[in-house]
Amino acid sequence: MLYSIRMRAAEGGPHEQGGHHISGAERLVTKEELEQISSELVHRALTHSKGCADFIRITIDAIPDEAIHRIPCLTIADEQTDGHIGEVPTTNHEATTPPLPLSSHQQAEALLTTHTAITPVAFRRAVSQLVSLPESMRGAMLVDMRTGQRLDPWGQRGVRVSRMSFADETAAITALNAAGYSGVHLEEALVLASKVLSAPGVVGELCISDDPDYTTGYVSYGSTYHRLHHMKPVGSPLGGRLFFVDATADIAAIKNYLETTVTLVNPPTFSLQ
Ligand code: PML
Ligand code: MG
Ligand code: MG
Ligand code: MG
Structure with a gap:
C-alpha cells in the first residue's frame, strides 16, 4: 500500500x-x-x-x-547531450540578435516550435502572459498551442499536477547522479514533466522556477526534457508553467488526470555516449 x-x-x-x-x-x-x-x-x-x-x-x-498508473520517464536532453541544439551558451533570457547566441527563451521557442505544432505566436503570447503576472501562480496555465490563448478558467490557481513520484526514488536518483545530474528541483521537475506529457492533448511544456535562486528551467515535448539555464534574472520570485494543448483537448479531463491520477514514473535511462 x-x-x-x-x-x-x-x-x-x-x-x-x-x-x-x-x-x-x-x-x-x-x-x-x-x-x-x-x-x-x-x-x-x-x-x-x-x-x-x-x-x-x-x-x-x-x-x-x-x-496506480505507471509511465516512462522523459529523457533528459540538455546541452551536454542534445545534438540538435549543440552547446547552448545562454547567459540571459532576453532576446538576442545574430551573431550572438540565442537566449534561453529563444532556445525554448526554437525547440518547441520546431518539434511540435506549437506556433511562434502562441509561444510568445503565452510566455508574455506568464511573465507579466504580478505573482506566480500555484499551478500551470493551459494554453492553446496555435494561438497562445489561455484556455483554463482557474485564475491564480491554474492546474496543479499532483499524486506522482518516481516508482523507485533511490534507483532514479542513482541513475541521475551517475549521469551527472543532481538536485531536488530536477528530480521533482522530471517526475512532474513526465506526467504532464502523458496527459492526452498536452503537446509541450515550458517551466521557469519560481524560486528566486534557481534560474534553470526546461521545455519538454514528445519524450524529451530539455534543461535551459538563465531562464530569468537571479533573485526574481516570478516563474511558472505553461502547458501547451491542442485546442480541441478536453480541459476538464486534462485537469482531472493531472491532479488526481496516481502516477509512478519509471527511473530515467541514459544511453551511453
Ligand atoms: C531543472 O533543473 O532541470 C529544472 C527544474 C525546474 C524546477 C521548477 C520548480 O522550482 O518547481
Ligand atoms: Mg528527493
Ligand atoms: Mg500528451
Ligand atoms: Mg518553487
Missing part, C-alpha cells in the same frame, strides 16, 4: 485567505517512509528561499494498489 503525502506552505496565512505561496511538494511513499518524508517537507517549508512559511498543510491519503 502506498500513501500520497502532499505539502503546501504559505506566508501571511493560508493560500485561500490570500497567503503568499512559499513551497509545495509531494511524494508517493510507503507507510514506513511517511514520518521521515513529513519531516523533510516541513523542513523545506521553513527554510525556503521564498520566505518562512506560517501556514503549512500536510495531507496524507492511502492509495489502493489498483489505482
